[in-house]
Amino acid sequence: MRRIHFNDIVEKVxxxxxxANYSLSKDVIAAYERALEIEKSPLGxxxxxxxxxxxxxxxxxxxxxxxxxxxxxxxxxxxxxxxIAGGLLNDAINEGVRQGYSKGYxxxxxxxxxxxxxxxxxxxxxxxxxxxxxxGDRLKIMLDIAGGGCENMAALKMLRPADGIEGxxxxxxxxxxxxxxxxxxxxxxxxxIGGDFEKVAMIAKKALLRPVGQxxxxxxxxxxxxxxxxxxxxxxxxxxGLGGLVTAFAVHVEIHPCHIASLPVAVNLGCHSSRxxxxxx
Numbered sequence: 001m002r003r004i005h006f007n008d009i010v011e012k013v014x015x016x017x018x019x020a021n022y023s024l025s026k027d028v029i030a031a032y033e034r035a036l037e038i039e040k041s042p043l044g045x046x047x048x049x050x051x052x053x054x055x056x057x058x059x060x061x062x063x064x065x066x067x068x069x070x071x072x073x074x075x076x077x078x079x080x081x082x083x084i085a086g087g088l089l090n091d092a093i094n095e096g097v098r099q100g101y102s103k104g105y106x107x108x109x110x111x112x113x114x115x116x117x118x119x120x121x122x123x124x125x126x127x128x129x130x131x132x133x134x135x136g137d138r139l140k141i142m143l144d145i146a147g148g149g150c151e152n153m154a155a156l157k158m159l160r161p162a163d164g165i166e167g168x169x170x171x172x173x174x175x176x177x178x179x180x181x182x183x184x185x186x187x188x189x190x191x192x193i194g195g196d197f198e199k200v201a202m203i204a205k206k207a208l209l210r211p212v213g214q215x216x217x218x219x220x221x222x223x224x225x226x227x228x229x230x231x232x233x234x235x236x237x238x239x240x241g242l243g244g245l246v247t248a249f250a251v252h253v254e255i256h257p258c259h260i261a262s263l264p265v266a267v268n269l270g271c272h273s274s275r276x277x278x279x280x281x
Contacts, residue, residue, distance in 0.1 A: 002079075002137040004281055006086030009139070012279050013074075013096025016143050018104035020277040021069050023059040027211035028274045031249040034213075035186060035239075044244030048186075051239070051272055062104075065273045066184075069106040070145040072097045073128040075206055079136035090129055093141070098123040109148070130202060138280055142209050145275035150187070150268070153179035156201055159263040168193060168265050169228065175267040176232050176248070181241020186249050188212055188270040189232060194256035195264060204266035207252035209276050216253055225251045239272070249274070 024032075032052050039045050058065045074093055084092065101108055101124040108124045111117075128146075155175045159167045172191055179187075192204030215222035228251040238244025249272075258264060270276075 002082045003085045004082055004139055006084060006092045008281065009084070009089070009092035009141075010096045010099065012281060013093050013141065013143075014100040014103065016141065016277050016279055017072055017097055017100030017106065018062075020143050020145050020275045021064045021066075021104060021106055022062050024055045024065070024273060025211075025276060027213065028249075029055075031186075031212045031274075035246045035249065039239070039244050039246045041238060041242075041244035043242050044239045044246065047239035047242060048246070055273070064104075064106055065275065066147065066271070067107060068147040068149065069101070069109065069124075070147040070275070071110060071128060071151075072101075072124060073144045073146050073205060074130065075142040075144075075209060076129060076131040077134045077138075077140040077142075078131055079138045080133055081135075081137040082139060089131065093129055094125045094127055097125050097127045130206075140278065140280045142278040143276060144205065144208055144270070145273075146205075147184075147271055147275075150183040150271050153183045154201075154204075154266070154268045156197070156204075156264070156266040158197070159265055161261065161263050163263060165224070167263070169231065171265050172228055172251070172267055173231050173235070176237075176269070177235055179269060180237060183269040184240060184271040184273075185237055186239055186246045186272050188274050189228070189248050189251040190268040190270065191228070191251060191253040192256070192266040192268075193253065193264070194258040196258065196262070197264060199256055200258075200264035200266040201268070203254040203256055204268040207254045208268060208270040208274070209278070210252045212274055213250040214252075221253050221255060225253050228253070
């Protein structure tokens with residue numbers, strides 16, 4: 001049994017929160033380079049260049065890419081052959097978030113309860129944590145920074161099986177169209193299909209963690225991703241909603257078995273910074 005110390009997890013999560021808010025991942029930078037080749041609108045090209053310059057400054061000066069430093073959403077794969085010494089896993093992650101958002105001068109955006117006092121927790125906790133037990137002796141921590149503009153435009157629908165693939169396509173396109181400029185395009189579109197009410201939302205979120213533009217390993221799913229990306233970019237919303245050919249960098253679809261009477265679909269959008277990072281301990 002391999003032991004991982006509580007404080008080691010805290011340190012890794014702290015740094016992960018700052019890095020995700022300070023710098024674009026290599027896959028996102030590559031997506032921008034491709035977008036500049038595709039985008040024909042002069043205004044759209046200028047917007048893309050300004051976003052990249054903003055990212056350069058943020059990385060150099062160690063400043064947030066965006067004033068909305070979001071909620072910290074974690075997907076954790078915990079090997080069954082490890083134990084956490086010195087405390088609980090969730091407590092370590094929350095302490096890491098607390099330290100990262102304080103040390104990194106990141107905006108605290110979490111409120112303690114949603115509808116009455118809406119009092120800010122002052123440290124951006126609690127984080128959203130999804131943990132899966134897997135084989136092995138490693139702890140993989142994946143972080144997605146969920147900004148309010150993107151989260152507010154997410155959607156879920158319980159389709160009927162008779163709606164089929166066309167119903168799925170229409171729901172995805174309608175969701176992106178209705179979102180317009182709100183999620184700060186170019187976006188990454190995370191799509192979940194299957195499972196049940198909560199599972200489909202979770203896999204739509206997890207789809208955003210895949211390297212931008214990496215196709216699904218199943219050919220038919222990858223083909224659906226490609227088709228949806230073309231349809232989304234034909235909407236003409238463009239960079240930050242000012243028109244153009246690049247409304248989305250990519251569409252990532254994840255699927256899961258579901259009930260014979262159901263066809264759940266969820267869409268979660270990632271903004272143009274697509275702030276995701278991961279670490280394996």
